[in-house]
Amino acid sequence: PAEERAARHKAEGDAAFRAKNYRTAYQHYTTALEATPDDHVVLSNRCQTYLKVSRHELALSDGERLAQLAPTWPKAHYRLGCCLRAIGRVGEAVGAVVGD
Numbered sequence: 001p002a003e004e005r006a007a008r009h010k011a012e013g014d015a016a017f018r019a020k021n022y023r024t025a026y027q028h029y030t031t032a033l034e035a036t037p038d039d040h041v042v043l044s045n046r047c048q049t050y051l052k053v054s055r056h057e058l059a060l061s062d063g064e065r066l067a068q069l070a071p072t073w074p075k076a077h078y079r080l081g082c083c084l085r086a087i088g089r090v091g092e093a094v095g096a097v098v099g100d
Contacts, residue, residue: 006035010042017045022052040070047079056086067096 013028029046033039043066050059063080070076081097084090 002035006032006039006042008032009035010039010045013042013045013049017049022049025049026053026055038069040066040073040076043069044075044079047083051082051086054086056083059083060087 009028009032013025013032016022016025016028026046026049029042029049032042033046036042043062047059047062047066050056050062060080060083063076063083066076067080077096081093084093084096
């Protein structure tokens with residue numbers, strides 16, 4: 001089942017992230033998202049992983065989707081703000097975090 005496959009890949013991605021093997025982590029998170037594309041937690045994890053390896057445009061894409069999927073989750077806006085700051089859009093970053 002898709003949920004079990006996603007959970008397995010999320011766990012493997014989490015382990016890789018903790019080991020600072022970010023490329024492996026985002027690959028597992030991507031596979032998990034293929035099974036459950038609307039999982040905001042996995043999307044948040046992949047976004048953070050992309051930021052760790054300076055893949056800012058991919059992180060921004062995830063951050064924007066995350067804010068759409070989980071508009072009331074503060075971490076979604078924090079992640080989006082981090083992405084915007086990483087690409088130099090500081091004013092927008094502040095707005096994303098404080099809700100402007």
